[in-house]
Amino acid sequence: MVPMRPARAIAGGIAAIFLGIGLQRFAYSPLLPAMIDAHWLGPGAGGVLGAANLGGYLFGALFAPAVGRAVGVQRALRTAALVEAVAFALCAWRGGLVWFLPWRVVAGFAGGVLMVLAGPAVQAVVPARMRGFAAGLTFMGVGLGIVAGAVAVPLLLPRGLAATWGALAAIALVVAALGWTAWPDVPPPPRRPGGWIGGRIGGRDGVEMLAAYGLASVAATAHMLWWPDFIARGLGRGTGAGAAFWLLYGLAAIAGPALCGRLADRLGVATALVVTLTAQAIALALPLVLPPGAGAGAALAASATLAGATAIGTTGLVLTRAREIAGDGAPGLWSLASASFGAAQTATGFLFAWMFAALGSHRPLFGLSLAAGVAALVLVALSLRRSARQAA
Numbered sequence: 001m002v003p004m005r006p007a008r009a010i011a012g013g014i015a016a017i018f019l020g021i022g023l024q025r026f027a028y029s030p031l032l033p034a035m036i037d038a039h040w041l042g043p044g045a046g047g048v049l050g051a052a053n054l055g056g057y058l059f060g061a062l063f064a065p066a067v068g069r070a071v072g073v074q075r076a077l078r079t080a081a082l083v084e085a086v087a088f089a090l091c092a093w094r095g096g097l098v099w100f101l102p103w104r105v106v107a108g109f110a111g112g113v114l115m116v117l118a119g120p121a122v123q124a125v126v127p128a129r130m131r132g133f134a135a136g137l138t139f140m141g142v143g144l145g146i147v148a149g150a151v152a153v154p155l156l157l158p159r160g161l162a163a164t165w166g167a168l169a170a171i172a173l174v175v176a177a178l179g180w181t182a183w184p185d186v187p188p189p190p191r192r193p194g195g196w197i198g199g200r201i202g203g204r205d206g207v208e209m210l211a212a213y214g215l216a217s218v219a220a221t222a223h224m225l226w227w228p229d230f231i232a233r234g235l236g237r238g239t240g241a242g243a244a245f246w247l248l249y250g251l252a253a254i255a256g257p258a259l260c261g262r263l264a265d266r267l268g269v270a271t272a273l274v275v276t277l278t279a280q281a282i283a284l285a286l287p288l289v290l291p292p293g294a295g296a297g298a299a300l301a302a303s304a305t306l307a308g309a310t311a312i313g314t315t316g317l318v319l320t321r322a323r324e325i326a327g328d329g330a331p332g333l334w335s336l337a338s339a340s341f342g343a344a345q346t347a348t349g350f351l352f353a354w355m356f357a358a359l360g361s362h363r364p365l366f367g368l369s370l371a372a373g374v375a376a377l378v379l380v381a382l383s384l385r386r387s388a389r390q391a392a
Contacts, residue, residue, distance in 0.1 A: 006126040006134065012182030013122035013138035016077055019175045020114025022145015024084050024107050025053060026250070027168055029225065030153045030243050031161070033232045037239075038161060045097045047353025049104055050225045054349045056105035058342030060112020065335050068117050068188035076117055077183045080110040081176035088169035092162045116338050119319045120331040121184040131323065132269070135316040136261025142312045143253030150247035154240065189331035205383065206325050206333060212273070212379045213318050213337050214344040219280055219373030220311040221348045222365045223249065227304065230287070230362040245300060249308035256309025257316040269321045270384040276310045276317060277377040283307035284370035288363060315341075348372075 028050060035041045041049065060080075067076045087107035091100055119138055126134040148171065156164040227249060232242030264272040283306035290296045318337050326333040352365045 006130070008182050009122050009125045009184045010134055010137050012179045012184065013118045013134075014141040014144065015175050015179030015182065016081070016114045016118035017139055017141030018145040018148075019081055019084050019141075019172055019179070020111035020118070022142040022250075022253075023148060023168065023172060023175070024087075024111045024145075025057070026142070026146045026224070027149030027153060028053070028104075030150055030228045030239075030246050031164065033229050033239050033242060034153075034157050035161060040094050040161060041097060041100070044353055044357040047225070047349065047356055049097065049100055051346055051349025051353055052101055053104040053108040054342055054346040056108025057112040057115070058108075058339055058346050060109035061116050061335060061338035061342050062112075063109075064113045064116035064338075065189040065331060067113055072185070073117050073121055073188050074183050074185045076113055077121075078176070078180060080113040081172070081179065083107070083110040084114075085169050085172035085176060088165055088172050092165035092169070094162070112338065112342060116331075116335050117189075118183070120189070120334055121186045123319070123323060124186045125184050130265075132261040132264040132316075132320045133258065134261070135319045136257035136259070136313070139257040139312050139316040139319075140254050142315075143250050143256065143308065146250030146253050146308070147247060148250075150243055150250050154243045157239075189335070205387075208379060208383045209318065209321055209325065210337055210340045212277075212376045212383075213314070214340040215372045215376035215379065216277060216280070216314050217341040217344040218348045219277075219284060219369045219376060220307070220314075221345050221352060222284065222362075222369035223304075223307040224311065224345075225349060225352065226356075226362055226365055227307070230366075231300065234362040245304045248301060248304040252305040252308030253312040256311075256313040259309065260313030261316050261320070264317055264320055269317055269324060270380065270387065273314070273317050273321070273380045274377065274384060276313050277373060277380060279306045280310035280314070281370060281373045281377060283310065284366055284373055287366045288370070 032041075032046045032050070036046055064076070070076075071079070084107055087103045087110070090103045093099065119135065122134055122138050123131055149168075152167065152171070153164060156167050228242035228246045230242075231237050231245045232239045260272055260276055263275060267275075283303045286299045286303035290299050319334055322333040322337060348368075352368075355364055355368075356362065
């Protein structure tokens with residue numbers, strides 16, 4: 001392994017997460033209302049496409065360790081980055097759901113590879129004392145990608161949807177070029193014979209972490225997939241307002257991971273997760289109890305801020321927690337955690353698409369996400385309480 005400065009590795013991690021999650025997944029959210037209005041997709045098809053992208057991410061997260069072992073971590077990251085750019089370019093043609101579906105699945109798969117391999121690669125080259133903060137900085141890439149999409153998409157849409165997809169492909173190529181030499185050349189995740197049962201995933205702590213992260217992903221789905229559409233069409237505020245509140249979500253997602261990482265370094269990861277999941281539950285409750293008049297805008301702003309900060313902040317905390325629980329086996333546990341996140345979001349995405357098509361309202365989606373968020377909070381709080389008793 002060639003030694004690499006931690007700052008450079010973190011910059012490479014930010015580029016990978018920016019491309020694989022921030023831009024690849026979330027630039028689609030502000031594009032969705034415009035694609036529906038232009039009859040590129042129907043409302044139900046738009047939700048199916050988002051859920052299919054999450055399905056691709058699930059398989060990418062599951063197979064990322066094998067890909068890393070087959071071709072090397074650095075080469076896998078480079079290849080996945082190029083795949084993202086090509087997938088953006090192919091979506092510039094108006095071919096309907098049948099055309100978009102495979103490319104969005106492929107983009108999701110590449111995003112899963114970038115997500116699973118980049119985080120542990122950065123953790124492997126930074127000092128132990130700053131791993132929480134490093135994880136937070138790495139996952140700032142999600143927020144940066146959201147902001148890039150929220151700013152670029154409204155500016156590009158007047159030129160047409162094809163030009164917008166093409167410009168996103170160009171952005172992806174630029175980011176891939178910037179990260180090309182910054183991605184750490186670290187050993188691939190080790191193969192673990194006999195699966196990841198019991199002690200191989202950290203026993204009860206590992207199982208509870210996987211379950212809580214899966215529930216947290218369900219909680220995050222309503223904002224991640226439907227927030228701009230809820231603002232634009234659900235509340236009748238228009239595409240511009242949807243993009244503006246999505247931009248606020250992205251700005252919060254930039255700051256949130258680093259803040260959560262610092263909180264973990266100070267209070268411990270489990271306590272930081274309790275605080276973060278509590279804030280996430282508040283974010284989900286606000287759209288369900290919007291006050292009349294000007295207060296609605298303030299509630300929506302608070303919801304976007306808390307949701308953006310916690311959705312991505314939770315991911316950084318779970319990456320750090322995986323290393324606490326599994327040690328050198330952290331890449332494998334992190335792969336399972338990412339797969340848990342992806343599986344839960346995929347199922348939830350398809351369920352939400354069906355619910356919206358059947359009910360024509362966004363609020364039931366936020367209600368179901370709130371229930372999942374509260375369940376995740378209870379699970380982590382009980383785990384923290386048990387650990388405290390054992391320590392006493």
